[in-house]
Amino acid sequence: MPSSDVPSNWWRTAVIYEIYVRSFADGNGDGEGDLIGLRERLPYLRDLGVDAIWLTPFYRSPMVDGGYDVADYRDVDPLFGTLADFDAMLAAAHALDIRVIVDIVPNHTSSQHPWFTSALTAGPGSLERDRYIFRPASEEPPNDWESIFGGRAWTRTPDGEWYLHLFDPGQPDLNWDNADVRAEFESVLRFWLDRGVDGFRIDVAHGMVKEAGLPSVGHPQQIGLLGREPLPYFDQDGVHEIYRAWRKILDSYPGDRMAVAEAWASTPLRLARYVAPDELHQAFNFDFLAAPWSAAELRATIDACVEAADSVGAPTTWVLSNHDKARHVTRFGSPGIARAAALLMLALPGAAYLYQGEELGLPEVLDLPADARQDPVWHRSGGTDPGRDGCRVPLPWDASLPAYGFSTTGRSWLPQPDWASLAASSQQGVPSSFLELYRTALRLRRTFTGPLTWNDSPTDVLDFSRDGLRCVVNLSGAAVPLPTGSVVLASGDLPDGTLPPDTAVWLR
Numbered sequence: 025m026p027s028s029d030v031p032s033n034w035w036r037t038a039v040i041y042e043i044y045v046r047s048f049a050d051g052n053g054d055g056e057g058d059l060i061g062l063r064e065r066l067p068y069l070r071d072l073g074v075d076a077i078w079l080t081p082f083y084r085s086p087m088v089d090g091g092y093d094v095a096d097y098r099d100v101d102p103l104f105g106t107l108a109d110f111d112a113m114l115a116a117a118h119a120l121d122i123r124v125i126v127d128i129v130p131n132h133t134s135s136q137h138p139w140f141t142s143a144l145t146a147g148p149g150s151l152e153r154d155r156y157i158f159r160p161a162s163e164e165p166p167n168d169w170e171s172i173f174g175g176r177a178w179t180r181t182p183d184g185e186w187y188l189h190l191f192d193p194g195q196p197d198l199n200w201d202n203a204d205v206r207a208e209f210e211s212v213l214r215f216w217l218d219r220g221v222d223g224f225r226i227d228v229a230h231g232m233v234k235e236a237g238l239p240s241v242g243h244p245q246q247i248g249l250l251g252r253e254p255l256p257y258f259d260q261d262g263v264h265e266i267y268r269a270w271r272k273i274l275d276s277y278p279g280d281r282m283a284v285a286e287a288w289a290s291t292p293l294r295l296a297r298y299v300a301p302d303e304l305h306q307a308f309n310f311d312f313l314a315a316p317w318s319a320a321e322l323r324a325t326i327d328a329c330v331e332a333a334d335s336v337g338a339p340t341t342w343v344l345s346n347h348d349k350a351r352h353v354t355r356f357g358s359p360g361i362a363r364a365a366a367l368l369m370l371a372l373p374g375a376a377y378l379y380q381g382e383e384l385g386l387p388e389v390l391d392l393p394a395d396a397r398q399d400p401v402w403h404r405s406g407g408t409d410p411g412r413d414g415c416r417v418p419l420p421w422d423a424s425l426p427a428y429g430f431s432t433t434g435r436s437w438l439p440q441p442d443w444a445s446l447a448a449s450s451q452q453g454v455p456s457s458f459l460e461l462y463r464t465a466l467r468l469r470r471t472f473t474g475p476l477t478w479n480d481s482p483t484d485v486l487d488f489s490r491d492g493l494r495c496v497v498n499l500s501g502a503a504v505p506l507p508t509g510s511v512v513l514a515s516g517d518l519p520d521g522t523l524p525p526d527t528a529v530w531l532r
């Protein structure tokens with residue numbers, strides 16, 4: 025916990041910045057981002073004004089799924105550094121008043137995890153196999169479940185048994201009915217809490233418990249990473265008991281530690297169950313990320329999410345981009361809309377999650393060469409789905425350096441496009457830039473408090489007030505008159521007292 029801070033439910037209003045460690049900053053010149061590189065760039069994050077960072081997995085891993093295939097939950101992969109590098113980074117972040125959240129991957133391990141390799145050796149019926157979801161040898165797989173990355177969710181072992189993997193075959197699902205599994209993750213949480221982390225992001229938090237008997241779904245094309253249909257492998261009631269146990273562990277530590285669920289449920293109210301007072305603190309709000317640029321749809325989404333979170337006393341969260349989704353500049357098809365969307369998100373009550381590079385206005389990289397792509401989604405779909413590498417291209421820091429300063433040697437694990445004009449160095453101090461828009465927005469945001477009230481507005485204009493703020497976003501096709509009040513920030517020009525289409529303004 026940052027020393028200067030008194031515990032205060034900081035996470036309720038925080039801006040939390042996601043760091044895809046491999047692509048953030050490379051400190052040793054091998055073309056792969058690492059913990060030393062991250063530590064060196066912490067002052068940039070302080071200047072940006074974030075409250076916390078969330079690091080994607082940096083644990084020992086064969087990197088089949090970018091580190092979401094963990095072989096040792098208590099060590100740093102040599103690609104990213106050492107435990108000492110982690111401790112140094114954590115101390116440096118805390119010295120800058122930046123909290124640190126780490127990713128926990130409890131639905132599956134890597135197939136290289138010692139538990140899985142010993143399960144394979146120990147054979148059918150063994151205690152070792154009971155930690156995973158094995159089923160007896162048969163011609164056909166045990167049910168029709170599909171891998172979220174494509175293909176079926178079952179793979180055969182050499183002795184003919186099947187094992188379940190909702191993701192890649194290199195990510196076998198754990199059996200959360202097994203007491204070893206529960207005890208191990210409670211111990212892993214304590215390991216990182218003892219080191220001083222401020223919280224956890226829980227990967228696939230809705231996936232750990234499966235419906236008894238593993239019934240078939242009954243149809244193909246079951247789900248992408250984030251879907252809505254109730255499924256026998258997602259959002260089962262039994263998962264909540266796990267989080268009640270985890271919450272007790274978090275609460276037993278000083279300093280306001282928290283956890284945020286990557287969970288997907290069929291309705292906002294089912295999602296709210298993950299953030300009940302005795303469970304987790306937050307859940308990502310993917311409805312907002314998935315909403316189209318439409319005033320009616322955004323307003324309905326905002327209202328539903330605020331209401332659901334209020335029903336359990338939890339803060340809402342907002343997210344526009346992450347390491348699994350196409351960057352929102354590209355999704356919206358326009359940097360101008362992305363700027364307006366950012367001001368909309370950052371004006372809303374609750375916590376906001378930023379994804380590295382969105383403050384630079386980076387677009388999705390659509391033309392990565394096939395041989396550079398690494399995402400299992402690309403490989404398992406036979407190249408029909410481009411996968412998620414396009415939002416994971418290493419950041420451009422300095423327009424004048426090789427690899428835009430991402431690494432000291434100019435190496436980069438994914439090729440970067442011509443990003444000179446988007447590099448942080450090109451935007452720094454330029455008032456009209458993305459970076460300065462985000463910096464100003466994050467600074468002003470701290471002065472807004474209270475819930476949101478909608479104001480009357482023309483069709484397709486979102487207009488709401490909170491204490492200290494009025495936010496107006498024009499999603500219609502024509503300019504509208506600017507409401508009275510003094511403008512403190514705008515996502516674009518405001519010619520002749522009007523608010524042009526696809527523009528947002530903050531007024532006092």
Ligand code: GLC
Nearest residue numbers: 089092129191227228249348
């Ligand atoms: C989560 C992660 C994603 C990963 C998957 C499997 O959805 O965000 O990147 O591939 O879980 O662990």
